[in-house]
Amino acid sequence: MQYSEIMVRYGELSTKGKNRKDFIKQLGKNIRHVLHDFSDIHVNPQQDRLHVDLHGEDYDKVIERLTGVFGIETLSPAIKLDKDIDNAKRVALQMVKDQYQSGMTFKINTIRQDKNYPLDTYDINDKLGGFIIENVDGIKAKMKHPDIEIRVEIRMNGIFLSSETIKGAGGLPVGTGGRATMMLSGGIDSPVATYLAMKRGVKVDMIHFFSPPYTSPQALAKAKELSAQVAKFGGNIQFIEVPFTKVQETVKEKVPEGYLMTIQRRMMLRIASQITRDRHCKGVFTGESLGQVASQTLESMMAINDVTNLPVLRPLVSMDKTEIIRIAEKIGTYDLSIMPFEDCCTIFTPPSPKTKPDLAKTRHYETYIDVDALTKEAVAGIKVTDIKPGEEFMNQNQDVFSELL
Numbered sequence: 001m002q003y004s005e006i007m008v009r010y011g012e013l014s015t016k017g018k019n020r021k022d023f024i025k026q027l028g029k030n031i032r033h034v035l036h037d038f039s040d041i042h043v044n045p046q047q048d049r050l051h052v053d054l055h056g057e058d059y060d061k062v063i064e065r066l067t068g069v070f071g072i073e074t075l076s077p078a079i080k081l082d083k084d085i086d087n088a089k090r091v092a093l094q095m096v097k098d099q100y101q102s103g104m105t106f107k108i109n110t111i112r113q114d115k116n117y118p119l120d121t122y123d124i125n126d127k128l129g130g131f132i133i134e135n136v137d138g139i140k141a142k143m144k145h146p147d148i149e150i151r152v153e154i155r156m157n158g159i160f161l162s163s164e165t166i167k168g169a170g171g172l173p174v175g176t177g178g179r180a181t182m183m184l185s186g187g188i189d190s191p192v193a194t195y196l197a198m199k200r201g202v203k204v205d206m207i208h209f210f211s212p213p214y215t216s217p218q219a220l221a222k223a224k225e226l227s228a229q230v231a232k233f234g235g236n237i238q239f240i241e242v243p244f245t246k247v248q249e250t251v252k253e254k255v256p257e258g259y260l261m262t263i264q265r266r267m268m269l270r271i272a273s274q275i276t277r278d279r280h281c282k283g284v285f286t287g288e289s290l291g292q293v294a295s296q297t298l299e300s301m302m303a304i305n306d307v308t309n310l311p312v313l314r315p316l317v318s319m320d321k322t323e324i325i326r327i328a329e330k331i332g333t334y335d336l337s338i339m340p341f342e343d344c345c346t347i348f349t350p351p352s353p354k355t356k357p358d359l360a361k362t363r364h365y366e367t368y369i370d371v372d373a374l375t376k377e378a379v380a381g382i383k384v385t386d387i388k389p390g391e392e393f394m395n396q397n398q399d400v401f402s403e404l405l
Contacts, residue, residue, distance in 0.1 A: 001098055003059045003077040006066060007153075007160060008050035011073025011170055024050070027071040027173040033235030034065050034389050048113075063166060065389075068232045068331075070199050071176075072168030076151070081159045085119065088159050089131040092150050095163045096132050096139070105142035106132060110152040117154045124152060169199070174234025177201025180283040180313070181240075181276045183268065184208045186223045186343045189287030189316055191333040192324050194230045196315035197285045205279060206237055206387075207272050209244040211344040219341035221393040224385065229333050232389040242271060243381040244344050247374050252348050254368040261353035263366050265295050265304045270371070271378045273308040278379070283311035289324065290317050299356040306359060336394075 008031075010024070028045035031052065035041050040055040041062065052062060059077045066075055081087045096106055108125040119127070128150065129141055153160040177200050184190045184206045194204055208223045224239055231237045247267050255263050272284050288296045295304065305312055316324055328334035 001077075001079070001095060003054060004080045005054055005078055005160075006052040006059060006062055007076045007078040007162060008052065008066065008072050008168075009074045009076075010048075010050070010071065011168070012071075012172060021047075023071070023173055023176050026175045027069070030071070030173055030175065030235040031066065031069055034069055034232055035062065036388055037390075038062060065232065066168070067166060068169055069173075070169050070171035070201070070233055071173035073170060074165050074168055076162035076165050078160045078162040080157075081161065083114075083117065083154070083159055085124070085127060088124075088152065088161060089128055091161050092128045092152070093132055093135055095150055095161065096136060096148055099148050099163065100136055100139060102138060104147035105140050106148040106150065107141060107143055107146035108132075108150050108152060110154065112154040114154050114156050124154070128152065169233065171199035172201030174198045174201060175203045177203075178283075179203040179205070179279075179281045180285055181205045181207050181272060181279070181281050182285040183272055183287070184223055184226065185287065185345050186219060186226060186337070186341065187287070187345075188321075188328050188334065188337040189289060189292075189324055191226050191230055191287075191337060192327045192331070193285055193287040193315045195233060195327065195331050195333075197313070198230065198234050202285075203234070204237065204285065205281060206239045207242060207275060208239065209242045209268055209271075209344045211243075211245040211248050211347060214245065214248070214347045215342050215344055218394070219343055222336060222339055222341050223343075224387060224393040225391075226333055226336055227387045228389060228391040228393070229336065230331065231387055231391075233331075235389065237387045239385045239387050240275060241383045241385070242275070242378055244268075244271075244378060247271075247378060248344060248348055250369050250374060255365050257350045258352065258354045259357060259362060259365045260348060260350050261295055262300060262303050262357040262362050263369075264348070265300075266307045266362070266366065267371070267374065267378075269304055269312070270307040271375055273310050274375060274379050275382065276310060283313055284308070285313045285315065287316055288314045289319055289321070292321070294353040294355045297355050300354075303357045303359050303362045306363070 024045045028043050032043050038057050042053040044051040079091055108129045110121045110124045151162045180202050182194050182204045197204055206227045210220050227237045227239050251264050276284055
């Protein structure tokens, strides 16, 4: 079957009242970003449906992309026809024949938006259903739980036929829930936290700390590719590289070993907060899960949060590792996350970091370093890259990998 469009239905957006048009406009924008490399496609958001006109593009590939976009409740590959009932009969028959096997039942389910159409719902069901029974040997109509259901929508601009309803990602369109930053390490947790933040409509800018030569170009490429992987849920992502080598070397040289981790994380959050304010974002997301590592105890979180008054949001805080891995596998980040490249959260890690750091001691030990100068230098050295859904970065370093093997 050569479908002419994908019909997208909204979910939670239907509760948004006067703001509904803004949510629909943002969803259309996100879908255009996600389908950026399908040059012939046209995206047409309307009040109660969004139409993706295929113009010959492969509908399976388009549907694969759309099922990940937040703000879509369901979608259907559909065929748009002129308001000619004879054409509708022929297309409905072909849809049934494409799926029919001996003993199957079917149903015609008609909705009329155009109340002036000369045939009412009963007439349309009767004409299309009768035509199918006449032309498919052995098929029977069944109103409850049929094997094949042909949906007919009589809309102002034509007749739309579909026979498959696919579940979307739900949630809210990315960008309707404000803008925040995410501290992306490159491990399993932070991409999952990004996914959950995006599901509530938050536009996320990624902040990634890197420390050459202690961290490699492959580790940086991996973080970028993880960003491209989650970008498929809402569109382009701004990736912010923060040079962190000098901060880590200074902290390691001047701070007592037990407080290395705590003060290093305070510097990360301090720098992330400055970048967040500079970019007019309203909060910082992290991939922390309570009790998972030394920096994720309540005492550590309190000592680290001490450096900012911005909201620090932790979508994974009550999840265990098994739950997080399950989501990582579902969204396609797990295999990339477990690639064994070092990140700056693990280098210089002391053998016995404080799991219950004392806040007063933390503040005191931090006076051993020039916090303001180090923060200012790191923020001044950031590099921002616009990353599109599905872009690849690891392959660019393929020769380097080969040399290491």
